[in-house]
Amino acid sequence: MNGLNSKTSSKRIQWKRTIIIVGVAYAAVVLLLGIFIFNIPTFYYQLTKTNIENTVASVNQALADNDAEALEAIVNDTAMELVVVTETNVVFNTMPTTDFSVLKETIDTRALSYSAAYETKVDNQVYQVWMAIYKTDFQQFFIVAMLITFGGAVLLCAIMTGLLFYMFRKLVSPLKRLRDNIFKLKSYRLNEVASSQEISDYDLLSEELTEFTEDLQGKLQSFTVSYTGLEQELQARQERSNYKEQLVTALVHDLKTPLNISSIQAEKMAQSAPASDADAFDVLLRNNNRVLNDVNEVLTVLRMDEVSKLQESREIDVVEISRATLRLFQPMFQKRDIASFIDAPKSLLMQFNEIEFKQIMHNVISNASQYADIGGSFELEIDQLDGMVWIRAYNDKADVSQIQFDQVFDLFYRAGNNEHAFGSGVGMYTIKSMVEQHRGSCRFEAFDEGVQLIIELPLNGGEQHA
Template sequence: MSGSSKQTQFRWRNLIYIIGALYIVVVAILVFAIYQIPYFYDELNRAQVDEIVSEVQSSLTSADADSRITALEQVVAAHSMDVVVLAPTNTFFATKPETNFAYLREMAETDMLSYQGAFTVTADNTEYQVWLAIYKVTPQTFFVIIMSLIGAAIILLCGLMAALIFLMFRKLIQPLRRLRSNIMSLREYRLAQIQAGEARNEYDVLSRELGAFSGDLQVKIDSINKQYTKLERNLEAQREKSVVKTRLVNALVHDLKTPLNVNMLQTDLLKQHANADDEQMEIIAELTLSNNRLRDDVNQILQVINNDNVDSLLVHERIDIVAIVKDTLRLFEPLLRERGIAYYLDAPGEVFMVISDIEFRQIIHNLISNATQYGDRNGVFELTIDESDAEIIIEAYNDKADASEIDFDRAFDLFYRVDTKDTQNEFGSGIGLYTVQAMVEAYQGRVSFAAQDEGVVLKVWLPKQVGGTDA
């Protein structure tokens, strides 16, 4: 805000304060005057008495008798009063037929008088005895005086109020209306209609700043529109690339079915011509199981790629999780045997819960895969399944002589991997534990990964009741 604007604002604000204070003072004086009306009435009568007594005394000290009588007549004509003046030998002047002072005092209506008394005045060696009765100011006269004063005060108050309203309207209401209009224009993005106005006060200054802000905002909006248009083009290009990639992946995955089918036929031929050797038959059974599992995975991948409604694939159903764990362990037996890892499953005969079959298989697959890839060679892998009334607890322990190689705080981060000499592998992608945590938390479950004894333990808690369905 400029110096001149501050001075202008200071002047008009002080002027409003002064007019407001003056208005309050006038109101206070008016209230005080109304409260003091009886006192003012008495003071008015007292002043009238002093004035009349002085005028009577002055009239009797005039140059000659005729002038004295004339002066007394003028005083009587000007005021509501009675007077009797007695000379030593006669009645000099009287407004009453009776001249006996004692009788006049008895006849006088004291309620109507503000003064009654007798005194003497000496003029030109003549002593005059004066009886004087002065009547109170009439209520009508006093009412006219009071109403005139009150009317003048009301006119003054109205003038002050009009001046105050004018100043407030000009200095406050108009800028506020302009500011409100600018704010409404800003809300409706009518930036060109925002008015800056003169910087008469802080509201006008705010309107000016709002105008500058709207101009800057318009520039930024134009820039955002350009960037948004560019982003739309980029998204469209990415969408086209995604469509091409989806078609290519679909074709490649579909092509996997041909060598897979050939492999399954060869496995069947090998089974028919193999000797009745237990070891050979076990290997052939493992190959058959692996081929079937790979065929199922390829079919699921094709379903996911070709189905726009992913939710339809993640149907919650009542499944035996122990059977799925055993099936997945059989799939990893060759890898566990190759690394010399002894594995143990501690679980009830069957445990049922309501969950998506695909997602639970992914969770178990990643748990076992993590232990298989990163567990110590010739170590131990223990998988425990337990259940309570509310949840399923799955605990996967594997030996790990040097757990300091693992950053447990980052273990669930996307693409985090532990690459050591003992765990060099070409299969780890860094998304296994991240996927486990994402799927488990989607079911309001929780996971943990920590060192324990001579190894590490990965624990998963899953609620038995999912989506209001009890297992």
């Protein structure tokens, strides 16, 4: 019996060791595959960065060697555009023009991973270089990534198949032999029954199967719970981060207007010294308070952990907020000799996030104060129609040829070169983003002798956070 127990214990240890080795190998492959999939964007970014660095270095080296053929080879091997000129002649050019001031406008920057214009000096010769490198072919990169992922999946399947085959040999085959032996015993063919050494495997079968099943089930449950919890937490964090980023961007953008107004008033007081204009002091005080309030709002947003607190709606007076915002911009309208008018009921209540509505109106009026024609007019109309709050902002604009109406709501879009505009190109994007979050709509179009922005918002705030 001692010999039998020793052999049984040895087989038990060998069985567990095999399961552990296969399990560790499987977990390692899953971990490596997960790390690879998670870092696919990083790999793509690093590949693009390396390609850019190598291309720039190759171009500079070709210029240092004064090798035009090398420049042509670089352009042929890389998806890029290149213009190299000196003060007297064109060294290399793949674009229809060599005017650096218009090159950027002749190419779709969304298709580029890198663009730059710079000067380099080689042997007392100054080269002006403009290059634009197109994005790395993501389809080819995706195919390679998918092949690696598919290879990992095949390896996992192979490990699982091997494990199943091993389990079949250790579990199913002994059961079949046990069944055959039972039939032999029933037929009294005792000499054909397997020896006691082989039967020892059957004595452990039930116990091993129970332990393995319980262990595997426990690990699967633990993995499922951990993965589900992690996935939900990451999704919640992403939502909070996106919403905070949008609000912080809008608030920081909002801070620029009071600072500019303060500068205007400071210039006015300096020109009419002594500073006896009480209204100017009053405006400066209000604007400084506005800056302070905005800073406090930014700090409040950054300190909040719950997105629901940022998204809370309450009853606000649309007309009151709009009039207060319009008063804030009066110095800017006056400086540019723009007449401003507001046509609205005495009061109009709606359910909305107060911070977001202030940002909407701030950007609406700010755009008009910057882009309306000097000596023109600005009209703001507010009304209620069919359960919607209807807002129309019109300003005179004699020349609308430089406005791309289909792109005005794009991030960082700015119309033409306006010397009076000090915005960052996020105002119209912020308006559209916030309006659509509340199931509203907005459009910007030419009208009469200017342009108009029309916004429609549900009186109930869209109930987007319900």
